[in-house]
Amino acid sequence: MCGIVGYIGKNNPVEFLLNSIEKLEYRGYDSSGIAVCNKNKINLLKKKGRISVLRNEVKKSQDFNSNFNLEINSGIAHTRWATHGEPSDVNAHPHMSQSGKFAVVHNGIIENYLELKKSLKRRNIKFLSQTDTEVICALIESLYDGQDFFKAVKDTVNLLEGSFALGILCADYPDKLIAVKKDSPIIIGFGEHENYIASDVSAFIDKTKKICRLGECEIAVFDKLDIKFYDFNGKEIKKEIISVDWNIGSSDKKGFEHFMLKEIMEQPEAIRNTIMPRIINNEIKIDNLDKFINSINKIYIVACGSAYHVGAAARYSFEKIAGITTIVDLASEFRYRTPAIDENTLVIITSQSGETADSLAALRESKRRGAKTLAVVNVVGSSIASEADFVIYTWAGLEIAVATTKAYSAQLSVMYLLIIFIAFKNNKITHDSVKKYIQNLIYLPELVTQMLELKSKIYEIAKKYNNSDNVLFIGRGVDYATCREASLKFKEISYSHSEAYAAGELKHGTISLIEPGSLVIAILTDKKLFEKTLSNIREVQARGAKVIGLVSESKAKIADLGLDEIIEIPATSVMMLPSITVIPLQLFAYYFALLKGRDIDKPRNLAKSVTVE
Numbered sequence: 001m002c003g004i005v006g007y008i009g010k011n012n013p014v015e016f017l018l019n020s021i022e023k024l025e026y027r028g029y030d031s032s033g034i035a036v037c038n039k040n041k042i043n044l045l046k047k048k049g050r051i052s053v054l055r056n057e058v059k060k061s062q063d064f065n066s067n068f069n070l071e072i073n074s075g076i077a078h079t080r081w082a083t084h085g086e087p088s089d090v091n092a093h094p095h096m097s098q099s100g101k102f103a104v105v106h107n108g109i110i111e112n113y114l115e116l117k118k119s120l121k122r123r124n125i126k127f128l129s130q131t132d133t134e135v136i137c138a139l140i141e142s143l144y145d146g147q148d149f150f151k152a153v154k155d156t157v158n159l160l161e162g163s164f165a166l167g168i169l170c171a172d173y174p175d176k177l178i179a180v181k182k183d184s185p186i187i188i189g190f191g192e193h194e195n196y197i198a199s200d201v202s203a204f205i206d207k208t209k210k211i212c213r214l215g216e217c218e219i220a221v222f223d224k225l226d227i228k229f230y231d232f233n234g235k236e237i238k239k240e241i242i243s244v245d246w247n248i249g250s251s252d253k254k255g256f257e258h259f260m261l262k263e264i265m266e267q268p269e270a271i272r273n274t275i276m277p278r279i280i281n282n283e284i285k286i287d288n289l290d291k292f293i294n295s296i297n298k299i300y301i302v303a304c305g306s307a308y309h310v311g312a313a314a315r316y317s318f319e320k321i322a323g324i325t326t327i328v329d330l331a332s333e334f335r336y337r338t339p340a341i342d343e344n345t346l347v348i349i350t351s352q353s354g355e356t357a358d359s360l361a362a363l364r365e366s367k368r369r370g371a372k373t374l375a376v377v378n379v380v381g382s383s384i385a386s387e388a389d390f391v392i393y394t395w396a397g398l399e400i401a402v403a404t405t406k407a408y409s410a411q412l413s414v415m416y417l418l419i420i421f422i423a424f425k426n427n428k429i430t431h432d433s434v435k436k437y438i439q440n441l442i443y444l445p446e447l448v449t450q451m452l453e454l455k456s457k458i459y460e461i462a463k464k465y466n467n468s469d470n471v472l473f474i475g476r477g478v479d480y481a482t483c484r485e486a487s488l489k490f491k492e493i494s495y496s497h498s499e500a501y502a503a504g505e506l507k508h509g510t511i512s513l514i515e516p517g518s519l520v521i522a523i524l525t526d527k528k529l530f531e532k533t534l535s536n537i538r539e540v541q542a543r544g545a546k547v548i549g550l551v552s553e554s555k556a557k558i559a560d561l562g563l564d565e566i567i568e569i570p571a572t573s574v575m576m577l578p579s580i581t582v583i584p585l586q587l588f589a590y591y592f593a594l595l596k597g598r599d600i601d602k603p604r605n606l607a608k609s610v611t612v613e
Contacts, residue, residue: 009194013075028081031092036075046092085130097141108163260401268445313481314415331358354382451583462591475523486585516544
């Protein structure tokens with residue numbers, strides 16, 4: 001959840017560290033801090049609030065504005081999403097050991113911190129914060145013999161239980177920086193006469209595109225600009241350096257007021273980039289999957305948040321078109337049940353970051369039970385991508401806004417590819433049907449573009465209904481799946497209550513919430529379910545609700561619906577309707593929140609990448 005960065009090199013690290021945590025602020029933004037090692041002393045500053053507050057304090061501090069050693073400098077910084085302890089100056093990272101000799105930034109959760117803390121307190125070690133992280137620095141210091149920085153860290157991490165990505169400084173070794181990974185992401189960047197660590201490549205993408213990802217239970221030691229890698233037993237290992245093709249333009253707003261709007265507008269490109277490399281000569285090509293598809297008799301789609309809603313939308317077509325029983329499960333629930341999976345089950349793990357803690361745990365549980373695992377992720381070499389049997393990347397590019405939009409659309413596109421691919425391999429559809437589906441897929445970015453052109457109309461609708469305190473999204477079938485994503489998007493950035501409900505279930509309780517003036521957003525795109533959903537709309541209208549309808553029908557039929565607002569949805573395959581229908585609902589959520597004055601890119605209490613349970 002939190003964002004960590006680190007620097008070692010010949011330059012003053014302060015500005016780089018501050019700029020980098022600003023780029024990671026989407027991962028957490030309730031407090032931030034910075035520590036630099038200069039002349040065998042660690043200088044520390046941390047403040048509650050946004051990074052701008054910390055930056056102002058740094059400007060005033062002599063410790064951060066004095067001359068730095070021109071030979072080598074090291075530093076770490078952190079932007080926090082609170083887990084242990086309320087947001088405050090004291091609970092902000094980095095944390096220091098009692099003597100001031102060690103400083104640590106941490107992303108993750110130490111599950112046995114209370115046990116360790118009690119033990120350390122018995123040795124008269126004092127603690128200032130409520131965090132689990134402070135235990136790490138105290139433990140390192142207690143195990144340090146005054147000579148071997150690496151050994152103290154290695155011995156410490158072998159005593160920790162839970163998840164952690166760490167950046168660690170030692171005042172005795174200003175020319176060293178140590179990074180550690182277990183279950184939380186950390187990336188290393190290789191620069192010119194300097195190197196970096198970060199939770200996300202966006203922190204240093206303007207400095208270098210050469211990276212490696214620290215693997216599970218691995219330690220990186222930066223020494224005089226050389227980097228050595230070890231496992232938790234202290235055995236040296238080799239790492240492969242790769243190049244990433246994201247550019248700095250991906251992490252700026254390009255003239256848009258918010259990253260979210262920029263990313264909404266980038267969806268046609270994200271869909272096109274995801275599908276086109278996999279369509280060759282009117283066939284869908286997905287490497288290696290065809291080797292075992294015929295043996296699969298059940299699919300689990302396991303994910304969290306919006307990725308879970310992708311699965312909910314895809315389930316209908318996996319069953320209808322590919323003819324395979326499909327179960328969609330929340331990753332946070334999956335591994336605490338006893339899922340009925342075996343070697344004939346395909347478990348699809350969907351995650352934008354590829355680091356989602358619950359999804360990673362579900363992946364490992366699936367493999368333990370013998371299932372085949374397929375990762376659908378956006379980040380090359382991420383933990384989920386690395387551990388799955390197969391991986392399909394969503395080429396959505398860097399996504400900064402906490403509320404996902406283009407990654408969601410790219411994930412849906414992968415699901416369409418999979419549905420068509422599996423259906424054809426299992427002889428559920430003909431080659432001619434494949435061609436028709438592919439034609440619809442190729443045209444999908446154009447339909448999404450058409451929906452984006454409605455943004456002025458959507459703004460006016462959001463303005464008209466901006467006083468609505470509760471919004472109900474209703475639909476049937478695949479439209480209900482889209483309602484769930486639309487409701488999540490609406491509530492997470494506007495802080496206004498909403499609920500998604502299967503339209504046919506209204507009369508079983510939820511209709512009691514409807515009163516004169518209530519706002520209902522209804523989706524009617526599946527023609528087979530049109531009349532059924534329309535009957536449910538009449539039920540809420542009879543009780544005084546205002547209804548915005550998203551409708552895929554003839555203009556003559558639309559004119560007779562008697563709805564308060566109508567957004568026309570162009571016709572396409574039912575399978576692909578969610579990709580089109582979600583666009584105006586993303587825009588509605590965006591403009592509704594904008595008119596409320598919300599912090600759209602960084603909504604309260606949320607973070608982009610959920611790397612803790």
